[in-house]
Amino acid sequence: MNIRPLHDRVVVRRKEEETTTASGIVLPGSATEKPTQGEVVAVGTGRIQSNGEVAALAVSVGETVVFGQYSGQTIKLDGEELLIMKEEEIYGIIG
Amino acid sequence: MNIRPLHDRVVVRRKEEETTTASGIVLPGSATEKPTQGEVVAVGTGRIQSNGEVAALAVSVGETVVFGQYSGQTIKLDGEELLIMKEEEIYGIIG
Amino acid sequence: MNIRPLHDRVVVRRKEEETTTASGIVLPGSATEKPTQGEVVAVGTGRIQSNGEVAALAVSVGETVVFGQYSGQTIKLDGEELLIMKEEEIYGIIG
Amino acid sequence: MNIRPLHDRVVVRRKEEETTTASGIVLPGSATEKPTQGEVVAVGTGRIQSNGEVAALAVSVGETVVFGQYSGQTIKLDGEELLIMKEEEIYGIIG
Amino acid sequence: MNIRPLHDRVVVRRKEEETTTASGIVLPGSATEKPTQGEVVAVGTGRIQSNGEVAALAVSVGETVVFGQYSGQTIKLDGEELLIMKEEEIYGIIG
Amino acid sequence: MNIRPLHDRVVVRRKEEETTTASGIVLPGSATEKPTQGEVVAVGTGRIQSNGEVAALAVSVGETVVFGQYSGQTIKLDGEELLIMKEEEIYGIIG
Amino acid sequence: MNIRPLHDRVVVRRKEEETTTASGIVLPGSATEKPTQGEVVAVGTGRIQSNGEVAALAVSVGETVVFGQYSGQTIKLDGEELLIMKEEEIYGIIG
Numbered sequence: 001m002n003i004r005p006l007h008d009r010v011v012v013r014r015k016e017e018e019t020t021t022a023s024g025i026v027l028p029g030s031a032t033e034k035p036t037q038g039e040v041v042a043v044g045t046g047r048i049q050s051n052g053e054v055a056a057l058a059v060s061v062g063e064t065v066v067f068g069q070y071s072g073q074t075i076k077l078d079g080e081e082l083l084i085m086k087e088e089e090i091y092g093i094i095g
Numbered sequence: 096m097n098i099r100p101l102h103d104r105v106v107v108r109r110k111e112e113e114t115t116t117a118s119g120i121v122l123p124g125s126a127t128e129k130p131t132q133g134e135v136v137a138v139g140t141g142r143i144q145s146n147g148e149v150a151a152l153a154v155s156v157g158e159t160v161v162f163g164q165y166s167g168q169t170i171k172l173d174g175e176e177l178l179i180m181k182e183e184e185i186y187g188i189i190g
Numbered sequence: 191m192n193i194r195p196l197h198d199r200v201v202v203r204r205k206e207e208e209t210t211t212a213s214g215i216v217l218p219g220s221a222t223e224k225p226t227q228g229e230v231v232a233v234g235t236g237r238i239q240s241n242g243e244v245a246a247l248a249v250s251v252g253e254t255v256v257f258g259q260y261s262g263q264t265i266k267l268d269g270e271e272l273l274i275m276k277e278e279e280i281y282g283i284i285g
Numbered sequence: 286m287n288i289r290p291l292h293d294r295v296v297v298r299r300k301e302e303e304t305t306t307a308s309g310i311v312l313p314g315s316a317t318e319k320p321t322q323g324e325v326v327a328v329g330t331g332r333i334q335s336n337g338e339v340a341a342l343a344v345s346v347g348e349t350v351v352f353g354q355y356s357g358q359t360i361k362l363d364g365e366e367l368l369i370m371k372e373e374e375i376y377g378i379i380g
Numbered sequence: 381m382n383i384r385p386l387h388d389r390v391v392v393r394r395k396e397e398e399t400t401t402a403s404g405i406v407l408p409g410s411a412t413e414k415p416t417q418g419e420v421v422a423v424g425t426g427r428i429q430s431n432g433e434v435a436a437l438a439v440s441v442g443e444t445v446v447f448g449q450y451s452g453q454t455i456k457l458d459g460e461e462l463l464i465m466k467e468e469e470i471y472g473i474i475g
Numbered sequence: 476m477n478i479r480p481l482h483d484r485v486v487v488r489r490k491e492e493e494t495t496t497a498s499g500i501v502l503p504g505s506a507t508e509k510p511t512q513g514e515v516v517a518v519g520t521g522r523i524q525s526n527g528e529v530a531a532l533a534v535s536v537g538e539t540v541v542f543g544q545y546s547g548q549t550i551k552l553d554g555e556e557l558l559i560m561k562e563e564e565i566y567g568i569i570g
Numbered sequence: 571m572n573i574r575p576l577h578d579r580v581v582v583r584r585k586e587e588e589t590t591t592a593s594g595i596v597l598p599g600s601a602t603e604k605p606t607q608g609e610v611v612a613v614g615t616g617r618i619q620s621n622g623e624v625a626a627l628a629v630s631v632g633e634t635v636v637f638g639q640y641s642g643q644t645i646k647l648d649g650e651e652l653l654i655m656k657e658e659e660i661y662g663i664i665g
Contacts, residue, residue, distance in 0.1 A: 001189060001190065002189070002190065003161065003186075003187045003188070003189055004187055004188045005186060005187040006153050006154070006182070006185055006186065006187050006188070007153065009186055009187060011187070036645070042187075044187070045153070048150075049620075049622045050144075050145050050620050050621075050622075051145075051146065051621065051622060052144045052145075052146060052148060052150060053622060055618075055622060058576050058577065058615070059576070066573065066645050066654070068643055073163055073186065075131070075161050075186065077189075084161070084186045084187065087576070090576055091573075091575060091576065091579055091643065091645065091654045092573045092574050092575040092576050092579060092581070092612075092614070092654065093573070093574045093576070094571060094572070094573055094647075095571065095572065096284060096285065097284070097285060098256060098281075098282045098283070098284055099282055099283045100281060100282040101248050101249070101277070101280055101281065101282050101283070102248065104281055104282060106282070137282075139282070140248070143245075145239075145240050146241065147239045147240075147241060147243060147245060168258055168281065170226070170256050170281065172284075179256070179281045179282065191379060191380065192379070192380060193351060193376075193377045193378070193379055194377055194378045195376060195377040196343050196344070196372070196375055196376065196377050196378070197343065199376055199377060201377070232377075234377070235343070238340075240334075240335050241335075241336065242334045242335075242336060242338060242340060263353055263376065265321070265351050265376065267379075274351070274376045274377065286474060286475065287474070287475060288446065288471075288472045288473070288474055289472055289473045290471060290472040291438050291439070291467070291470055291471065291472050291473070292438065294471055294472060296472070327472075329472070330438070333435075335429075335430050336430075336431065337429045337430075337431060337433060337435060358448055358471065360416070360446050360471065362474075369446070369471045369472065381569060381570065382569070382570060383541065383566075383567045383568070383569055384567055384568045385566060385567040386533050386534070386562070386565055386566065386567050386568070387533065389566055389567060391567070422567075424567070425533070428522075428530075430524075430525050431525075431526065432524045432525075432526060432528060432530060453543055453566065455511070455541050455566065457569075464541070464566045464567065476664060476665065477664070477665065478636065478661075478662045478663070478664055479662050479663045480661060480662040481628050481629070481657070481660055481661065481662050481663070482628065484661055484662060486662070517662075519662070520628070523625075525619075525620050526620075526621065527619045527620075527621060527623060527625060548638055548661065550606070550636050550661065552664075559636070559661045559662065
């Protein structure tokens, strides 16, 4: 089952953030704070500009993006929780 | 009795979401949380752009769409409860 | 006594919604919930677009329209209560 | 003493609404509810559009207009209370 | 000491409103309600329109204008209290 | 150490307002009310207009400007408190 | 690990502000007030203008910028706290 986001929407799968300590021990992200990085799973056809033209989005499927802790809405697809947000809510691309 | 939504409005019939457990048992959606998927029943003539032109909507009758839990207004038609919302409130198309 | 609504305004006469039970008994709309269907009684000259041009409204006198429970303002004309609302507040046309 | 409203503003003199009962008895408007009809006393030079052009207003001096109970601001001119409002706050023209 | 208001701002000197009773006795404005008429003391260079052009203001120095009771900000110039407001806050010109 | 304000921002150094009494005694501004005049210390490159062009600001370095009591943000530069505000928050130029 | 901010976003590394007393003693910024200067670490591809064109940002990597105490969102990259904000939230460039 797939989702095709409309217009400037982007579907993102949250990633657990990991923290590497100085001694190299990897700590998983705090359980109390939601991870704010994720992998782009699907992108809409583009942003509708005020002149009516559509501009392709700046993020692509497979990229890792950073966003706000409360960005987007949770949707369930095949039992999996995904986030859907507007490209506007994405801060940047990692890597 | 039919409804022709105006402009960028879309009429949607809510679908009960079902959850399939790992062992294949199908659980109907929680009764306390309203399903946020639905079938498009009717679409308006299009979005009026700021230059006055009308752009056809990106969803079509028969498609399954995802939307927010509180999106749209409930209308009753022939005793059936339907949702009417702006295309802007629809996150994406399933399938 | 007539009213000519300005620009994108529409005058609507509320209709009592009726509900037909399975056995064919017609129940008038609940007295506690205001009917949200009505007949268009008068329409304005059109929506003023941002380029200054006027676009004719999408509803016509005599059509039955659906709108929100709290849409529009009540005006009294010849002792009759009518609703005046912007076309933007109308969800769709019935029939 | 005269007032020339600026741009899209309109000066209105409230009219007491009268209600005619079925038997022809004329009841003056309720004293507790402010009348929402009035006579246009002066109109501004027009609405400034986003392209900088000025569009003449749709109401003229002498016409009876309908507006919201709380529309406009009260100004006093020669001891008389008048209302000044934007054309946008006027619902329609009576008659 | 002079003030040159920026763009669409206007400097106004409040006028005490006087009320003439039927018998010709002149009552000064109520001390508890701030007068809402004033004389234009200085006007800005004009309103910046969305296309970047500047449109001259519709009020001129020396004219008497009407405005809302709480319009504008008070500034002190040479010990005198003046009001500075946007032309948008002025309802009309008297006289 | 210098600051180059971005776009339509302006850096202002507050001036104590002085009040001259009728007898010529100069009273410094009330200590409880922040002075709302200041000297322009730096100006941005200009206002970005909706067509993408940049319009030079209407205030220049060295001019005395009037602004609202709570306008702008305080920044510290070389230990000195300065205000940075948008040109939009400046009412006018004195002198 | 790098971040490429989207569109008009800018990544900033906070700098501790230092205060030099008259006698030349350098005091680090107050611990209770967050520093509001920082070094630009990464800039987006530019501001999308209403005509759809993209305008390069006015700040560059390596520059020191001033911003509001509560501007931007905190993101963690390789264990380091950085700020990501819109260029619009940056007041000016220092130096």
